[in-house]
Amino acid sequence: MGQITATLGKTIKEFLRQKTVLFWTIAWPIIWVLIGSFSFTGNVREEVVPYVRGSIAISMMSFALMTAGIANLPGNIAEDRERGLLSKLMSMPIKPWKDFVGRILALLAFSSLAAILVALVGFICGAKFSYTMTGAWQSIGFLLLTSFASAGIGMLIGTFIKHVHGAIMTGVGISVVTASISGVMAPYSSLPELLQNFARIYPISSVNSSITYLLVGEDYSGYNPLTTTQTTLTIIISILLFVAGLIAYSRFCWRKE
């Protein structure tokens, strides 16, 4: 059992045993899938209802991954720092990068579980997707990008906001607000031009649109997010956020005073 496995095991147990984490990452998106699937489809033609439900399920999967990275991860980091665990770890013969990898793997495992549960509820509610195998694999790749971008933002929050509640509330706030204004929780076409531009830059939103485009169609994503320029932008910003978070975490959380 190495340091990575130990950190992975500890972090995932902590995620799974905290009611607030379970609520915001799993229950909340599921509640929105249920509400959206039956309340927002009243004026929609019957034959397209399953696809609307599909796009709602995708949005809520994105939201689940986003909350896991942006709220749960910084909450976990801030909690470890506040209770002195990071000081204890700094005194031990261990490597910070292994701690980082363990946390990210735990986040990916927990996020995957959340996304699968949200998707399952979507299916039960009648969500339908029209996808190819290539499209499905590409979607999984895009979901990973969501996790990496969210983890990057989460690590920045966890590094610079010292208190647990502050870190969690900031993370939840950023998740809810950015999801609302970037087309994750509202149709892209209904956004004003300024926010449409933001939706294309904000990688979690553009990834959500990419998956919707791949699995449901352009009518539901509002634009084509799979152009070379847009895809490159999405990938670069996701990676940049992840790298920025990684640098902040390793330099400031593990820095000796």
Added chain:
Amino acid sequence: MDAIYVENLTKKYGDNEVLRKVNLKIEEGEFYALMGPNGSGKTTLASIMASVRSPTSGEIRIYGRKPEKAREFIGYIPQENFSSPILTGKENLMYFAGLLGYSKKKGERIANELLNKIGLSKDANKKVSVYSGGMRKRLEVATALFPGMKILILDEPTTGLDPSARRKFLGLIREVKGEKTTILLITHIGADAELASRVGLIDKGQIIAEDEPEKLKETSGLKNVINIETTIKSEKVANVLSSFSEKQKLLETDLGYRVYCKDVGKVTPKIVRSLDAIGCKATKIETVRPSLEDVFFKLTEKTFREMS
């Protein structure tokens, strides 16, 4: 060989000099207590030894190595409760076993042995959130008892524990201490420091006295102390009592005061009468041997209360 060797160690935060050319030697197997009030620099010194902080200047060696090269020897227990409350006691120890590179099987065996050693076998599978403060601290000490660890650095481990839990905890520390295990106890409680074989008193970032606890008391010149518990504590009461104390210095305690005087037999009845005269009753009045807090007070003319 010195387990811990510190020479001219200085630590500054901006213009604030927290440690000032500290010199300290602790031999292998020694139980050393570093005692001082809040802000005296003792936690900073401990965290430098544990390689959590870096010194500004000076030298520090742990078994001849720089602290960051001696991490495998050091079991550092910070002040905070660092164990995860939503994991069980055993899961917490298994996590640390994993961090130290033990296989799952070996880690589990060691975790069980440690839980037995610290008397938590029955509660091993309970979440730490239901543990008492003393149980949680014992569990955390177990993370510093993995094989190969030679130095145990305990930073204020009894803070927040009730007197009974405090005594049990310190009893455990003495029990688990191996012949070659070196213990550095950071504390502001004299009774805790009394357990050590040697005590260093630290004030304003400097070690002001260092010796065996009894020798420290002897050399301080303090013979007897009158410990008084009063129905009320006020400036008026303090003024009355200080008139009986040497240099009119009075140590305030939780329930009353400590008066320093040479002729205890003569002074005690006078104190009772004077307190009566101002309408204050002494609920307890006793002659006690000086404590390490008294020694500190004598040396610095400061109480821990004034400093914190």
